[in-house]
Amino acid sequence: MHVLLNIVLAVQILSALGMIGLILMQHGKGADAGAAFGGGGAGSASLFGASGGANFLSRTTAVLAGLFLACTLGLAYFGNLRTSSPATGSVLEGASLPVPAPTGAQQIPGTDSAPAAAVDVVPQSAQTLPTGTGAAQIPGK
Template identity: 60%
Template sequence: MYTVLVIVQVLTAVGLIGLILLQHGKGADAGAAFGSGASGTVFGARGSANFLSRATAWLATVFFAVSLALAYLVHGEREAASVIDRIQPAAAQTAPAEASSAEAPPTQAPAVEASEPAPIIPD
C-alpha cells in the first residue's frame, strides 16, 4: 500500500509540474498582442486555460490526499514519538548495569578547607 501511494505521489508531482509549466502566466496576454503566437496553439487562444486549470486543481487535490494518506500510514509505523523517547529506554537499561558494578568504588572530591576566602578580581 505504501509503495503504491509513493508511486502515485511521484507521478502526481511530475504531472503537476508539467501542467504548471504548460500554463501561460497573466503577463502572456500582453505578449500575445505583439505576435507571440498564442492564438495559434493547439487549444486556441483561450481554450487551454479552462482545461489546464481544472486539471491542475484535480491533480493538486490528489497530491494533497495522497500526502495525507502517506502521513497517516507513516504515523502508525513509528516506534517512538521523538529522539528523546528513544534515548530514555536505552539510558534506563544501561544505568542499573553501571550501578551494580562493585569493582570500582565511588570517587569523592577532595575536601576543600575554607581557611582563606577567594580573591575578588575587579572587572
C-alpha cells in the first residue's frame, strides 16, 4: 500500500510539472492576431507544422490534466482509508491539566523546600468584606 501511494504521488508530481511546461510553451490567442498582420512567418516552419503544434500541445495538456485529476482523486481515496485504532480516540483525551507555576523559594534553583500543600492566594483578612460598602466608604469633605 505504501509503495502504491509513492507511485501515485510521483505520477501526480510529474504530471503537474509536465502541465506547467506545456502550458508555458503554448501560444496565446493574441499570438494568432499578431501573425495575421504580418508578425510571424515562423508558424509554417515550426516543429509540428502550421497548426499541428497547438493541437498536439493542447491535447497533451488535456491528457496530463486528466492524469493529474485521477492521481489527486486516488490520493484522496487512499488518504481516507486509514482507520484510527479505538485506543487513540480524541486528541484531548491525552491532554493533562496544566501544572501551576512555582512560587517563592520553589523558583530558586538548588533549594529543596517542599511545596506548600495549599497556598492561599487571597489572605484571610481580605476575604471578609467591611461592614460599610459602596458610598459609605467614601470620606466626606
